[in-house]
Amino acid sequence: MSSARRPRVVILPDETAVARALAGRIADAIGRNPRLVLGLPTGRTPIELYRELVALHEKGRADFSQVTTFNLDEFCGLPPADAGSYRSFMDRHLLAHVNVTPGRVNFLNGAAPDADAECVRYEDAIARAGGIDLQVLGIGTNGHIGFNEPARELHARTHRVTLKPETRRSNARLFGGDPAKVPAEALSMGMATILAARRIVLVATGAAKASCIERVINGGVTTEVPASFLQLHADAELMVDESAAREL
Ligand code: F6R
Numbered sequence: 001m002s003s004a005r006r007p008r009v010v011i012l013p014d015e016t017a018v019a020r021a022l023a024g025r026i027a028d029a030i031g032r033n034p035r036l037v038l039g040l041p042t043g044r045t046p047i048e049l050y051r052e053l054v055a056l057h058e059k060g061r062a063d064f065s066q067v068t069t070f071n072l073d074e075f076c077g078l079p080p081a082d083a084g085s086y087r088s089f090m091d092r093h094l095l096a097h098v099n100v101t102p103g104r105v106n107f108l109n110g111a112a113p114d115a116d117a118e119c120v121r122y123e124d125a126i127a128r129a130g131g132i133d134l135q136v137l138g139i140g141t142n143g144h145i146g147f148n149e150p151a152r153e154l155h156a157r158t159h160r161v162t163l164k165p166e167t168r169r170s171n172a173r174l175f176g177g178d179p180a181k182v183p184a185e186a187l188s189m190g191m192a193t194i195l196a197a198r199r200i201v202l203v204a205t206g207a208a209k210a211s212c213i214e215r216v217i218n219g220g221v222t223t224e225v226p227a228s229f230l231q232l233h234a235d236a237e238l239m240v241d242e243s244a245a246r247e248l
Contacts, residue, residue, distance in 0.1 A: 006217055007202070007236040011245045015048055015205040018241050022136070022203055023052035027062040029134050037068045037126075039135035039194070040094075041146070042086045044173075045203055046138060050094040057098040064098045068129050070122075072137070072146040072194070074108040076115065076160065076185035084174045084181075085110065108158070108187040119158040119187060126193065135197035139204050140167060143212045143225035147188035150224045156192035160185055191229055200236040202227060204244040213240055214247035 012018045030036050040046070056062040071086055080087040087107045095105060106125055112118035126132060137145050147161045148154055155161075163171075168182040175181035194200070204213050216227045216238065230236040 007200075007230045007233070007238050009217060009238045009240065009245070009248065011240055011242060011248075014241050014243075018203060018205055018239050019048035019052045022049050022201060022239050023056055023062075025201070026053060026134065026136070027056045030062055030064070030067055033133065034063060034066045035068070037070070037129050037131065037133045039070050039072060039132040039137075039189075039197055040090065041072050041136055041138040042089045043138040045205055046136065047093055049136070049203065053094060054097040062098070064100045066104070067100060068104040068106065069095075069100065070106045070126055070129070070132060070189075071108070073186055073188040074110040075183040076110045076187060077183050079111045080107065080109065084183075089174065110183070110187055115160045115187060119160070122158045122187075122189075123193065132197040133199065135194060135200045137194070137200060137202040137227070139202055139209060139212060139216070139227050140170070141208050141212055142166065143215060143227045145194060145202070145227045146190075147186045148191055148194075148226040150226060152223060154223050154226055154229075155188075155190040157190040158193055159188065159190055161188050191226065195229060195233055198235065200230060200233055201239055202230060202236070203239050205241040207243040207246065209240070209244040210247045213238065213244050217248060 012021055074086045078085045108122050109118055139145060142150050149164050162185055168179045171182045172179040215225045219228055221228045221231050
C-alpha cells in the first residue's frame with residue numbers, strides 16, 4: 001500500500017539493551033503523564049522489560065500509583081488466580097512488585113460465563129479510561145499481535161479466538177511444558193482496539209523473530225502478518241535487538 005508509513009525502527013545490541021531502553025521510555029512517559037493508560041503484553045519477550053521497570057520503580061523513577069493498565073489478552077476458561085493465566089504472569093513479573101492501584105489494573109476475564117459480553121465490557125472499560133496512551137506489543141514468529149493470528153480476515157474489536165497449534169506450543173511453558181494443557185481459546189483485543197492506541201511500541205528480540213520483523217517493515221500491509229498493520233499507525237515504533245534485525 002503506497003499510503004502505508006513504515007514504523008520507526010530502533011536497533012539495539014541485545015535483549016537487555018532493548019528492555020532498558022523501553023523501560024526508560026515507559027518511565028519517562030509516566031513522568032510526563034502520571035495518569036498514563038498503558039497497554040501491556042505477556043510472553044517471553046517482555047519479562048526483562050518488566051524486570052527493568054520494577055528496578056526503575058525501586059529507584060523511585062516510576063510511580064505507578066495513578067497508571068491504568070490493560071492487558072492485551074487472556075486464556076479462556078482459567079480463573080484469574082490460575083498459575084497459567086496471563087493475570088498471574090503479570091502479577092509475578094510486574095504488578096506485585098510496583099505500586100499499581102488494584103482498581104486501575106484491567107484484564108479480560110477468561111472465566112467470564114458470557115465471553116461476548118466480557119469483550120464488550122473490556123472495550124467499554126478502555127473507552128472509559130480515555131483510550132490507551134502507550135501500547136506495548138510483542139510479536140509471534142508468524143506475525144501475530146495479541147492473539148490476532150494470521151488469517152484472511154482479522155477482527156477489529158476484542159473477541160474470542162481459537163489458538164493455533166504453534167501459539168499453544170509457544171505458551172506451553174506456562175502449563176508445565178505440555179501444549180495440550182494450554183487452553184484452546186483465548187480472548188484478545190482486536191486490531192482496531194490495538195491500533196486506536198495513541199502510541200505503539202512493538203518489541204522483538206532473538207533470531208526467531210527476524211523474518212517476521214522483515215515482513216512487518218518491508219512487506220505490504222496484509223492480514224497474513226497482523227503486525228504489518230502497524231505501518232498504518234502514525235506513531236508506531238519497533239524496538240529490536242540485532243538478532244531480530246538481521247534480515248532488515
Ligand atoms: C501475549 C501477546 C502475544 C506475544 C507473542 C510473542 O500477551 O500479546 O502476541 O507478544 O506471542 O510472545 P513471546 O514474547 O513469548 O515470543
